[in-house]
Amino acid sequence: MHPAFVYSPSYDFILPDPGTGPDLGNLQLFDTCRASRAWKLAREQCPEIEANLLAPRPITDAELRLAHSESYLENLTDSEAIAEVLGLPQAAALPFEHLDAAIVQPQRLAAGGTLVALRAALQCGVGINLSGGYHHAKREGGEGFCFFSDISIAIAIARSEHGLQRIAVVDLDAHQGNGVSSIVTGNESVGVFDIYNGEIYPGDEQARKGLRWNHPLRSGCTGADYLELLERELPRALDEFAPQLVLYNAGTDIVAEDPLGQLKVDEECVRRRDAFVLSQTRERGIPTVTTASGGYSDLSYQLLSALVVDQWLQTSNRT
Ligand SMILES: [Zn+2]
Structure with a gap:
């Protein structure tokens, strides 16, 4: 069956003009319209995908409480609290309404989109959210631009509503998924497989203890070495567990051009990575939710688009 795609134009973030607002540091590296650019490019290449497009809906407060403390959610009501999650004290100078509409509400929608993708994956095998994958958010607070742990919430719902007993997270974003691993630590029904650059943010030793399969890389790792590790370790992990x-966090910040990932994986190897992960889960009949996660180069939207098109064509050949 073809994958389902979850996307809305409201996924895009609206940041202040760098010329007029405060300096927003790394936030200004974001391709704020990545989801829309990726979907537009994918549709141009493969108009048929429109038939499998699902609309996201904002995640509810009750769903957020499955992964986050009441005190964190209650305090997310002023600019200072949002600036703290962003790691940018200067953002506190912006009006709350602006920050909320520009960043928090799109993430609420994207987190709900991951839940729509979960339902779709359980029905048709693969659900791809063109946003989401906020893997740094922890129970007591967001960090690293991540407000809501959509992956952890999807895990909780997969267990409580769908009765699933064993769930794997395959996190291949360049950064360690410290939020997800800290939230699921001690939960034997969840296994986290994480390949990440161990020399960059977040350097969270405590959260690494929550990883079942911990694969830190050095800065500068090439595509060949990356794929060799993935192709050796992932099948073993899936067979063992x-x-x-599977919740696949497909961050595109591993690509060499990315200003934050510090890896040297070429574009073609990123495409091969995505194809490999999804072929491994498909071969085993494991429903898979894919989230877009990080990616700060101008290639990110193109790689996300390629994932959508490649997966559509892959399943077209089989049906
Ligand atoms: Zn990242």
């Missing part, structure tokens, strides 16, 4: 669901 036999998950009933």
Whole structure:
């Protein structure tokens, strides 16, 4: 079956003009319209995908409480709290309404989109959210631009509403998924497989203890070395754990051009990575939710678009 795609133009972030607002540091590296650019390019290349487009809906407060403390959610009501999650004290100078509409509400929608992708994956095998994958958000607070742990919430719902007993997270964003691993630490029904650059943010030693399969890389790792590790370790992990669901966090900040990932994986190897992960889960009949996660180069939207098109064509050949 073809994958389902989850996307809305409201996924895009609206940041202040760098010329008029405060200096927003790394936030200004973001391609704020990445989701829309990726979907537009994918549709131009493959108009048929429109038939499998699903609309996201904002995540509810009750769903957020599955992964976050009441005190964190209650305090997310002023500019200072948002600036703290962004790691940018200067953002506190912006009006709350602006920050909320520009960043928090798109993430609420994207987190709900991951839940729409979960339902779709359980029905048709693969659900791809063109946003989401906010893997740094922890129970007591967001960090690293991540407000809501959509992956952890999807895990909780997969267990409580769908009765799944073994769930794997395959996190291949360049950064360690410290929020997700800290939230699921001690939960034997969840296994986190994480390949990340161990020399950059977040350097969270405590959260690494929550990883079942911990694969830190050095800065500058090439595509050949990256794929060699992935192709050796992922099949072993999936066979050992036999998950009933995989949440694949497909960050594109591993690409060499990315200003934050510090890896040297070429574009073609990023495409091969995505194809490999999804072929491994498909071969084993494991429903898979894919989230877009990080990516700060101008290639990010193109790689996200390629994931959408490649997966559509892959399943077209089979049906
Ligand atoms: Zn990242």
